[in-house]
Amino acid sequence: MSTELSGPGSAKRNPGWEPAGPGLPRTARVRNDAPISAMGLIVKVVLLGMVAGIAIWAAFPLAEAEKWFGLAVLAVTTAALFYLYLTPRHIPAKYLLPGTIFLIAFQVFPVLYTASTAFTNFGDGHRGSKDDAIVAIQSSSVKQVPGSTEYALSIATEGDPATGSMVFLVTDPKTGAVSAGDAEGLRQLDAAEVTVAPGGRVTAADGYTVLNFGQASARSKEITDLVVPTSGGALRSAGLSRAYEGTAIRAYDVGCDCVTDSESGRTWTADEATGSFVAADGERLSQGWKVNVGLKNFTQMLTDPNISGPFFGTLLWNFAFGIGSTGLTFLLGMAIALALHSPRMRGTNLYRVLLILPYAMPSFAMLLIWRDMFNTDFGLINNLFGLGVDWFGEAWSARAAVLLVQLWLGYPYMFLVATGALQAIPKELTEASSVDGASPWQSFRAVTLPLLLVALSPLLIASFAFNFNNINAIWLTTEGGPFAADNPRNGATDLLITYTYRLAFGAQGAEFGMAAAVSIFIFAIVATVSAISFRNTRKQEEVYS
Template sequence: MLDQRSQAAGSQTAAGLIAKIVVLAVVASLAAWAALPLIRAGAWWALAVEAAVVAIVFYTYLQRRAVPLKYLVPGTLLLITFQIIPVIMTIGTSFSNYGDGHRVDKDQAVEVIIAAGVQQTPDSATYLLAGGETTAGELALLLTDTADGSHWAGTEEGLTELGDVETDETGRITAADGYTVWDLEELNERQAELAELAVPTGADTGIRIQGLSAFEGTSTREYDADCDCITDSATGTVWTADDENGRFVTEDGEEALVGWRVGVGWDNYARLFTDAEMRSAFLGVFVWNLAFAAGSVLFTFALGLGAAMALNRPGMRGTKAYRAIMILPYAMPSFAMILVWAQMFNRDFGLVNELLGLNVNWFGETWAARAMALVTNTWLGFPYMFLICLGALQALPADSLEAAKIDGATGTTAFRKITLPLLLVSLTPLLISSFAFNFNNFNAIELLTGGNPFRAGDDVGGTDLLITYAFRQAFGSSTSDYGFASAVSMFIFLIVATISAIMFRTTRKQEEVFA
């Protein structure tokens, strides 16, 4: 028997050793794969951090001691990677002017401005043009060299050679990995956007488009480091660097094509309070955001608790079938259900107006759209509240309720004085998490209303939450302002953290009362 146990232990140890070797080999391979682009980019600080992480992993798993670390290290590294670092990066972005026209550093901005003055020269390279966008939404020229048939992608950062692409019979690119390629109709419609895109290829050369083709030429513009300015010899225009705002401007205040990323301090945060129009819009969105989150929690909790109490009856027949029906909305994909509800609220042929005999423009009137958002979110969220309330009701001490009945308490009194307070002690943390989730419930608004209705000339919709407003500032408007969107995101974080802290403090007081 002892020999068998020893053999089993040895077998388990061998299996664990093999697994450890495989995992560490994978870690080393991934580290080497990630280190190469960091070395090419000269990102030495990032390379040092990567080396430190790999050293910690190997130190932890190559020794038999420190068993708790073997469980803590993976979770801690993932927490830092996917939670802490994004928050730090968001904070850093919120103190910058990062956005359209300010995506690159100063040297790259100079290259782009010089490339924008490119004029075609004899014997210059020519390309077949296909327009498109990167996965990040950045405009790109997708080019086929007419001389050798090579394929390239041109952005503000320069040219990048493409690997596997699909082309039509003329050689024009129709599909490329990592890019959304436009068809010819969209290319013609967006010619003006592409015409403003300058792709640098050297100190004084770049790529410019001409109809459905492009060429590489020499620029008429030159940068002078002594005056920190750019001069266009063809027009005589001089742009001087404004390092405080990250841009090149003429004496008349005309800005050059692009600027560069600089720190702006608290300017993005100050815009929310110093700009009267911005302040009014932000406060309106904030008030509705609070009402939406609180209303969603209140309605889903009330409906879920009511359903749970109705089905929490011993001996009731068909409870399993009823419970299955109750959780059906929770089991369906929320994004699909939101789109279904959007069709149900259609003014002309929607089910809601047809059944109730109404003619409400749910998407065109602010309060109708807000009511629609609350109704839809309540239907999606109440099954979750039903499940947790049903579990909490079944866990309540029966002796307390029996004592209340003996003392002559009615059902309403027992619910108000005993059942509900006891439920809130255990459910308040879940209600707080539900509030935080609904405060940032992007899908419920973006998929249902898209922020509508919008007033003419206003970029804030009647149903916008802070998260959809921040998203539109960063990605959805005609110009993207990541710095300001990051500042709004930090406000969201502070608001939710503050409200959650207050609610948790209230919960602790409830626990002390019923302890």
């Protein structure tokens, strides 16, 4: 057998086997057409079938929305996956491609989308296109006028009665036809699919859940706010059982590119730079549209006194919080690790179990407990020490409180990694320094600490990056407060990430464009600090290697 494999004609007699590379015995061969096992074939068929199913499922919405570029990317990606996994070639790519796709989908694309949003005015009042804004302006100005058609109304949802999309089921008093209406408009339903009670009220409809009085009352605000566009104006509810088709008093005029109010005679002209309809006196309609504003969000963030002042104050505290949280936890964790590393210490296993308890607890639960412990009236901290400090009522006491909470939550992690690093340091080095006459402090400073920093610097950098964006530590304790009376959007303990969250989802209205600009700023800061720190870490490794 070995003679046949190593003979000069073996490559011709066994075309599936190839000679080994240089430096290897001629008897070594690499098989490149080995048959796939039955289980492997089943797994491949199932996975590729799932890929095809997901591609088909995603293709229809893309085609319906006329997103041709996205559809092309989907088709090319699917074809590449099928080609790659149905051929025996490109073995490395079979392993690299799935990770690359997930990296693009969950890392690169979100970053690019956030960056693109930072250059727009996207937010409340500026979410859709100009046509969407015109429809919203006209629909919101609908009023009932004498002679308006009234309809029998049933409130329904598509799906769950408490959370499903709201739909009006209306019956035309003249024809008896039943239509379903939502923000997209009216669509007539087949008579065979609905059940209509005497008086014209719909009691059942295929595909819809008709709400009873109690269910509808619980969503009364949504019912009142729902406006259904029609050819003659818009449909709005008048209670829970009647609806009327009103007339819009504000209409869009293409000639002047403006909106005119038929009652007051006021005119609002379109301003493409801001994505708003603006009157001569500067008044803007609340409904606008999404436009590109260039660097406005970034310049406003840095130059507007109402934003830049709180922003830079928050930035300084953010650095203090990130450095303080990382540095204090490292110092305490390292000190405990050094104490337990001493050969004279007894019961170290018990101490280690007790010391890592904070690390074993869910952090969000511990943050809520610490928030109650700092309560001014009944908190454990004040009662235990006989204090009357309003911890979360003053800026500096609130900052000290959150740093103390971070110290308690973070030191077990630093203790664990420092313990591992200490155990990796050869004892001969410290013993040699002692023989040379170095004191314990000199030995620690000259030998132990530099070697610890070489091992732990990447972890300290990662810890700083985590704490720089540690939204849980602030949001679950102080919620960014305390707040100044003249600035309810930016608190004394706010980090940039909590400030961004409040901009994006705050009660005063979402500003996604500004929030995205702050996010880009955060990304740049963390990336710069990390790059500089890693560069210094490599220099340390070169010195001590």
